[in-house]
Structure formats: structure tokens, C-alpha cells
Amino acid sequence: MTGAIETALRARRNDGGKCLVPYLTGGLGDDWLETVMAVADAGADAIEIGVPFSDPVMDGPTIQEANDRSLGAGTTPQMILDALRDADIGVPTAVMTYANVVYRMGWERFMNELSATGVSGCILPDIPLEEADDWTRAADHAGVETVMFAAPTSPDERLPRIAERAGGFVYAVGLLGITGVRANLASSALEIAGRVKAITDKPVLVGVGVGTPAQAVEVSAVADGVVVGSAIVQRMLDGAGPEGVAELVNEFRVALDA
Amino acid sequence: MTMADPTTQGRFGDFGGMYVPETLVPACIELDKAFRSAWADPSFRSELDHLLKTYAGRPSPVTECVNLSEKLGCRILLKREDLNHTGSHKINNVLGQALLAKRMGKTRLVAETGAGQHGVATATAAALFDMECVVYMGTVDIERQKLNVFRMKLLGSEVVAAESGSQTLKDAVNEAMRYWVSAVEDTHYCLGSVMGPHPYPWMVREFHRVIGDEAREQCQELLGGAPDVVVACVGGGSNAAGIFAGFADTDAVLVGAEPAGGAAVGRAVPGIVHGSKSYLMQDEWGQVLEAESISAGLDYPGIGPEHAHLAATGRARYEPVTDAEVIDAFQLLSRTEGIIPALESAHAIAWIANARDEFQGKSVLINLSGRGDKDVNQMMDILQ
Numbered sequence: 299m300t301g302a303i304e305t306a307l308r309a310r311r312n313d314g315g316k317c318l319v320p321y322l323t324g325g326l327g328d329d330w331l332e333t334v335m336a337v338a339d340a341g342a343d344a345i346e347i348g349v350p351f352s353d354p355v356m357d358g359p360t361i362q363e364a365n366d367r368s369l370g371a372g373t374t375p376q377m378i379l380d381a382l383r384d385a386d387i388g389v390p391t392a393v394m395t396y397a398n399v400v401y402r403m404g405w406e407r408f409m410n411e412l413s414a415t416g417v418s419g420c421i422l423p424d425i426p427l428e429e430a431d432d433w434t435r436a437a438d439h440a441g442v443e444t445v446m447f448a449a450p451t452s453p454d455e456r457l458p459r460i461a462e463r464a465g466g467f468v469y470a471v472g473l474l475g476i477t478g479v480r481a482n483l484a485s486s487a488l489e490i491a492g493r494v495k496a497i498t499d500k501p502v503l504v505g506v507g508v509g510t511p512a513q514a515v516e517v518s519a520v521a522d523g524v525v526v527g528s529a530i531v532q533r534m535l536d537g538a539g540p541e542g543v544a545e546l547v548n549e550f551r552v553a554l555d556a
Numbered sequence: 557m558t559m560a561d562p563t564t565q566g567r568f569g570d571f572g573g574m575y576v577p578e579t580l581v582p583a584c585i586e587l588d589k590a591f592r593s594a595w596a597d598p599s600f601r602s603e604l605d606h607l608l609k610t611y612a613g614r615p616s617p618v619t620e621c622v623n624l625s626e627k628l629g630c631r632i633l634l635k636r637e638d639l640n641h642t643g644s645h646k647i648n649n650v651l652g653q654a655l656l657a658k659r660m661g662k663t664r665l666v667a668e669t670g671a672g673q674h675g676v677a678t679a680t681a682a683a684l685f686d687m688e689c690v691v692y693m694g695t696v697d698i699e700r701q702k703l704n705v706f707r708m709k710l711l712g713s714e715v716v717a718a719e720s721g722s723q724t725l726k727d728a729v730n731e732a733m734r735y736w737v738s739a740v741e742d743t744h745y746c747l748g749s750v751m752g753p754h755p756y757p758w759m760v761r762e763f764h765r766v767i768g769d770e771a772r773e774q775c776q777e778l779l780g781g782a783p784d785v786v787v788a789c790v791g792g793g794s795n796a797a798g799i800f801a802g803f804a805d806t807d808a809v810l811v812g813a814e815p816a817g818g819a820a821v822g823r824a825v826p827g828i829v830h831g832s833k834s835y836l837m838q839d840e841w842g843q844v845l846e847a848e849s850i851s852a853g854l855d856y857p858g859i860g861p862e863h864a865h866l867a868a869t870g871r872a873r874y875e876p877v878t879d880a881e882v883i884d885a886f887q888l889l890s891r892t893e894g895i896i897p898a899l900e901s902a903h904a905i906a907w908i909a910n911a912r913d914e915f916q917g918k919s920v921l922i923n924l925s926g927r928g929d930k931d932v933n934q935m936m937d938i939l940q
């Protein structure tokens with residue numbers, strides 16, 4: 299069964315467009331949910347909502363700070379899920395967090411909560427294929443799409459297994475490193491996008507190191523689209539508010555549509 | 557039971573595993589293969605043995621503590637890892653990993669450090685093998701272990717402050733892992749304890765097994781068999797894993813002394829962080845809590861996954877020790893035996909001082925994992 303995220307991304311691709319999935323840290327500022335809504339209206343195809351974790355090893359300074367601020371304000375996973383339950387966002391959403399946040403609540407309970415809340419997908423950067431069984435069993439049962447990562451270091455033999463297990467889209471890691479905006483797009487971004495595209499029909503989005511509309515356009519020559527995190531979260535940290543963040547998302551949208 | 561090969565899955569019962577970003581999975585798999593092949597290769601083993609003997613100063617002696625034994629009413633033996641080059645057991649693991657990294661064609665080591673002992677040991681091995689070295693250390697620890705920071709720099713390493721979170725060992729691990737994600741192709745992560753993703757918990761234990769293997773022979777000579785009790789301090793748990801490995805299949809009672817402010821086993825809540833599933837200090841939502849201990853080397857909210865397994869199966873017991881008891885034990889060993897222990901190792905002394913009534917007349921082997929020179933400034937402030 300194809301989930302809401304994959305359906306939305308395929309629809310965009312079938313129309314000849316490129317997919318845009320912004321990431322926002324949940325609980326960052328009182329108006330974070332309004333920001334989610336505004337970002338949806340600004341042309342996001344789906345939205346990743348970060349549930350903050352104390353030790354985000356895949357994240358660079360920007361998202362670390364966002365996690366710390368959100369946790370400092372008392373954000374819990376349950377608060378984010380409760381807020382999303384009552385929200386009419388208009389595009390499908392995925393929660394991004396780390397393994398222990400889900401494990402602590404329980405794989406099944408967390409996936410069932412996502413499903414009941416209307417969240418379509420789940421992204422866990424510290425759960426590779428080798429450790430995915432408990433999570434994917436619970437997610438499959440609850441009907442939650444399991445986004446999987448492909449990295450520049452992934453050998454060819456792993457890619458089909460990653461793609462097969464992936465729901466929603468395959469998250470191609472654009473460079474050797476953690477999340478954050480870089481001056482230039484790494485050559486590894488085009489390379490990994492091409493390698494994954496060659497072995498799957500599922501949507502392939504590149505994230506990590508995609509920080510400007512120009513970089514998004516560049517990598518989307520090969521990929522089906524992009525995940526943009528740190529650039530957007532930086533706007534949130536700077537206090538740009540829902541309109542300010544939406545404005546940036548719209549710049550990505552316009553660039554990708556051009 | 558024995559402390560066995562956890563297979564390529566890295567499982568110790570319900571614990572262990574390889575919970576890392578996809579970017580690092582191939583590196584962990586490669587490391588598992590490289591270690592398996594090296595550990596089975598007599599030429600690797602003899603090169604490492606030669607280094608341990610001629611460079612680190614092994615075998616370390618076992619000292620019988622006549623005065624302390626009389627005071628406590630049990631027969632106290634110390635495994636003297638404090639006499640190793642660089643002043644602690646950490647050198648065993650670091651020489652093994654650096655040799656392996658060379659064999660794998662890596663040119664740089666990255667490490668985390670708490671008290672600075674593992675950082676100094678890694679910097680030492682990097683100097684010896686002519687490798688680059690980057691050590692992450694929490695800002696708080698840099699402040700309380702200034703001498704070790706200077707040592708690392710003197711040895712040619714770069715020391716980088718881990719400024720995120722609690723600014724201690726846990727955050728230094730985060731930063732070292734982030735660095736490794738960015739530099740995995742030419743850099744080996746020289747992890748300092750029996751934690752992290754597979755194969756680290758197993759590999760680091762095997763590199764420290766020499767402690768237990770030597771001690772077993774030494775006890776055979778001194779006692780005619782295994783001691784009644786083997787005790788070691790536990791943060792991540794590397795020195796304890798090393799000495800336990802020599803006695804897991806005997807009748808010896810195995811005890812890990814945990815800092816009361818960082819007692820991951822005492823709280824017994826499983827969690828996933830830094831690459832493996834183990835016991836972890838965390839809140840009800842899975843956010844990792846900050847450990848609090850007088851000793852920077854034990855200031856870690858988790859514990860190696862094999863220790864969680866030893867605890868869950870009842871093969872080893874883990875007992876909390878307070879900072880105040882550690883301060884007493886630090887002075888006790890200094891005054892009775894003329895040996896100034898590391899604050900970490902003083903946890904093991906403190907435990908037997910607490911539990912002596914239970915073990916009257918018994919033989920107790922304590923792993924004296926490090927010497928206390930690095931801690932005298934801190935103790936001077938506390939005691940004066």
C-alpha cells in the first residue's frame with residue numbers, strides 16, 4: 299500500500315515537478331505549528347517535523363541548537379503529537395527523531411500514535427537496516443511510511459535493500475557529514491542521487507548539505523527533489539516567524555518550478 | 557558463562573547492536589571484518605604483544621595489600637594497571653586500535669575523552685604511529701583536567717572543546733561521532749570504552765582482556781585459583797570488561813562499582829544512544845540525563861552493552877558508590893599502601909570498604925585501573 303507521502307511526491311514527479319520537503323523542529327517557539335501551516339501553504343509537498351532529542355548525532359550546530367531550545371522550553375514528544383492531532387496541515391507529514399525517543403515510548407505505541415495523529419511517515423537516522431526490524435514491523439502494522447537513508451558510503455549491494463525497505467521516499471544523504479548549510483553542493487550529492495535513482499522507482503530526495511534554492515535546483519537535475527532543514531531552522535532560530543520562514547520555502551518552490 | 561563473541565550482529569542478549577547513521581554502517585562492518593581478521597592473525601597478535609611488553613610495560617603486577625587487608629578484614633590484591641605507560645589501562649585498547657587502524661590504511665585517529673586518560677593514550681599511540689589525532693573533550697572536563705589537555709597537545713594532538721549539552725564525556729562522544737561521519741574514509745574512531753556500535757564493545761573488551769588473562773595467572777600463583785571477588789569501577793566499563801573477561805567462567809563474584817550519580821545499571825532502564833542498546837540514564841521521554849560524578853572518567857549516563865547483559869543475567873552485580881565514599885577511599889589507599897589511585901579506581905576501593913562485612917576473610921582482586929596524579933589538584937581543592 300502506498301502511503302500519503304509517497305503518493306504526494308509521485309504526483310509532483312508525474313506532473314514533471316520537483317519535490318520539496320522542508321524540515322522544522324517541533325516545539326521551537328510558540329508559533330511552530332503556525333509555521334508548519336505556513337510552510338505547507340508556501341509550496342511544500344510534505345513536511346518533516348523534528349521531535350527534539352538530547353543527543354542528535356546526525357545533526358550540526360543549527361539543528362542541535364533548535365533541539366536544545368525546544369527541549370529547554372519543555373517540549374515532549376507527546377506535546378508535538380497532540381498539537382499535530384488537531385491540526386489541518388494540508389500536506390502529509392513525517393516525524394523525524396532519534397531511536398531512543400521512539401524506543402522509550404515503545405515501537406508499537408509510538409507508531410500507533412503517529413497513525414492516530416494523522417502523521418504519515420517516520421524518519422530515524424540512527425536506525426540502519428540492521429536494526430530496523432522492531433521499528434518497521436510496528437510501522438507497517440500501523441500504516442506508517444518508513445523513510446530510509448542511503449549514504450555516499452553505502453555500497454551498491456545495500457542500495458536495493460534500502461530502497462525496498464523505504465516508505466515515503468529514499469532519503470539520499472548528500473555528503474559525508476552532518477546536517478548544515480554549506481557554501482557549495484557536494485559532488486557526492488549528485489552521485490548518490492544517481493546511484494539510488496538507478497535502482498528504484500520510489501521518490502529519491504537529497505538532504506544534508508542542501509541549503510539554498512540554487513543548490514536544490516542543481517541536485518534536482520538528478521534527484522526527484524530535496525529535503526531542506528538547517529536553512530529553514532536557522533530562520534526559525536532567528537525569529538523570522540511563520541511568514542518569514544514561509545517566504546524562504548517559497549523561494550525554494552519557485553526555484554524548483556522554474 | 558564466558559564473555560563470548562557477540563557475532564556480526566553485536567548482540568549481548570538483548571543489548572548491543574549497531575544503531576548508527578547509514579553513513580557509518582559500512583565503516584562499522586569494515587571494522588568488524590578487519591578486527592576479526594587481525595585478531596586471528598598471529599603476526600598482528602605478536603606485534604601487539606611486543607608493544608604491550610616493550611612500550612606499555614606489561615605484564616602489570618599484582619600487589620598484595622598487607623596493610624589494607626588487615627584494616628578491612630579481607631585479602632586485598634590490586635591489579636596494577638596504574639603502572640602502565642600513560643598511567644592507566646587505556647593504553648591496552650589504544651595500542652590495539654591504532655595498530656588496527658594502520659593495518660586498515662587509516663591516517664587519522666579521532667577520540668573522545670572524559671578525564672583525559674583515553675585522550676592522552678590515543679595521542680600517545682598517534683605519536684608512536686605517526687598518525688594525526690583529534691580529541692574531543694567536554695568544556696567542563698577541559699577545565700578540571702588541564703594537565704591532561706596540555707599532555708595531549710604536547711604529544712601533537714589537537715584538542716577540541718565539546719561545547720554542546722552537558723559539556724562532558726557524553727557530549728564529547730557526540731562530537732567525535734559527528735566528526736567521524738564527516739571523515740570516515742581516512743579516519744578511525746578510536747573509541748575509549750566498551751560502548752558504541754558493534755564491533756566496539758567487543759573489540760575494546762578483547763583489547764583489555766589481557767588484564768583479566770594476566771590476573772588469572774597471577775591469582776593462580778598467589779591464591780591457587782580465582783579470587784572470591786573481582787571488582788572494578790564502571791563508567792562505560794572498559795577496565796571492568798577487561799578484568800571480568802579473565803574470570804567470567806570462574807566462581808568469582810564480579811562487581812562493578814558505579815558512581816551513584818551515574819548509576820546506569822542501578823536505574824536499569826534500557827535505552828539506545830551512541831550506537832548501542834544498553835542501560836541508560838534518561839527521563840520518561842527518552843531524553844538522556846546528565847551523569848554527575850566527582851570523577852570525569854565515570855561521568856557517563858550509559859554503560860557498555862555487555863555489562864547490561866552481565867547485570868541482566870545476574871553474572872555480575874553493579875553497586876553505587878557516592879562521591880564522599882570515593883574521597884575517603886582515595887585517601888585510604890594512599891595512606892595504607894602508598895598508592896595514590898585515580899578517582900575512577902577509587903570507586904572500586906570504596907565499594908569493598910563499604911561491603912567488607914559481607915566478604916570477611918575472602919580474597920578480593922581490585923582492578924586499579926589508573927593512577928591518581930591527574931586528580932591531585934582536584935583533591936587538593938576538596939581536602940584543604
